[in-house]
Amino acid sequence: MVAAEEEVRANLPTLMAGTAGHAEGAAAxxxxxxxxxxxxxxxxxxxxxxxxxxxxxxxxxxxxVVFQEMPVVHxxxxxxALASLSLAGTENFAPFHQALMNSSGLVETKQxxxxxxxxxxxxxxxxxxxNANADRGRLEETLSLSMQMAEAIGISGTPGFxxxxxxxxxxxxxxxxxxxxxxxxxxxxRAGS
Numbered sequence: 001m002v003a004a005e006e007e008v009r010a011n012l013p014t015l016m017a018g019t020a021g022h023a024e025g026a027a028a029x030x031x032x033x034x035x036x037x038x039x040x041x042x043x044x045x046x047x048x049x050x051x052x053x054x055x056x057x058x059x060x061x062x063x064x065v066v067f068q069e070m071p072v073v074h075x076x077x078x079x080x081a082l083a084s085l086s087l088a089g090t091e092n093f094a095p096f097h098q099a100l101m102n103s104s105g106l107v108e109t110k111q112x113x114x115x116x117x118x119x120x121x122x123x124x125x126x127x128x129x130x131n132a133n134a135d136r137g138r139l140e141e142t143l144s145l146s147m148q149m150a151e152a153i154g155i156s157g158t159p160g161f162x163x164x165x166x167x168x169x170x171x172x173x174x175x176x177x178x179x180x181x182x183x184x185x186x187x188x189x190r191a192g193s
Contacts, residue, residue, distance in 0.1 A: 007153045009168040016166060020145040021068040022088035022097075025057050028166075031064035033189045035182070036162040038150050041080040041100050041107055042073040043158040045177040050101040052179050054094075060186065064166075067097065068146045070158050076106055079130055082139045083112045086129035092121045165189045 014020055015036050016028050025031070037053055039046040057065055069085055071077030080100065087093040099115045100107055109130060116126050128135040150160065153173065161174040163185035170192045172185040 004154045004173045005171040007149075008162055008164055008171045008173065011149050011152065012164065012166075012168045014145070014149065015066055015068075015162065015164075016064070018066045018088070020142050020149065021066050022085075022093045023064060023066045024094060025060075026062050026064045028064060030062070031166055032062040033060070033186050034064050034066065034162070034164045034166060035186065036066045036068055036164075038068045038070040038146070038155050038158055038160040038162075040069075040071050040073040040077050040158040041084070042077050046159045047101050049159050049177045049179075050098060052177075052182075054098065056182075056186075063186070067093075068150065069143055070147060070150050070155070070160070071143070072158060074106065076108060078143075079109065080107045080112060081143055082129045082136065083116075083126045085139045085142055086125050086135065087121065088142075092119065095119050096121060161185075163189055165192065 016034055035056065037049065053065060056063060069081035071081040084097060084100065087096050096115065096119060099119060103111060113123050113126055116123050129139055130136065155175065157175065159177050161182055163174065163182060164171045170189045172188065174181045174185060
């Protein structure tokens with residue numbers, strides 16, 4: 001795990017900024033704990049983790065959560081990740097993310113557009129993410145960076161969690177969905193900070 005921790009430290013500025021994903025919670029400069037979740041919209045354990053992660057955001061002041069796309073479960077996961085990334089950095093990401101995670105079965109383009117429409121999100125944003133154009137190219141670069149970080153850190157499946165102090169002094173990688181391990185890692189970061 002030492003190599004994984006070093007890779008987290010090397011990627012900490014990108015992870016903390018949320019530039020290859022979407023950040024929620026405390027601002028980067030105000031956070032006392034960073035929680036990164038690598039996820040796939042077709043991962044059953046990721047779906048289970050969604051409520052847990054959003055509950056942490058509500059309960060844990062000073063927590064910065066960064067959602068990192070990692071489409072590895074199904075071929076369609078790639079397009080869903082691009083659609084989601086098209087909303088990163090906006091107030092629409094969290095409700096879209098939660099709606100996708102609460103959906104059942106294979107998430108296809110028609111369903112993504114219906115979810116966006118139901119949430120009052122401009123469907124043309126989703127269309128642009130899925131069609132061959134400059135927006136898709138930019139989103140693919142962002143997704144590639146997320147996947148490269150996951151590989152470098154040694155996260156090979158979803159969900160995968162990183163819990164770290166903002167300075168990188170304390171780093172814990174938690175593979176799979178283990179709420180107790182995540183909560184203990186958050187407590188350890190706060191105890192060591």
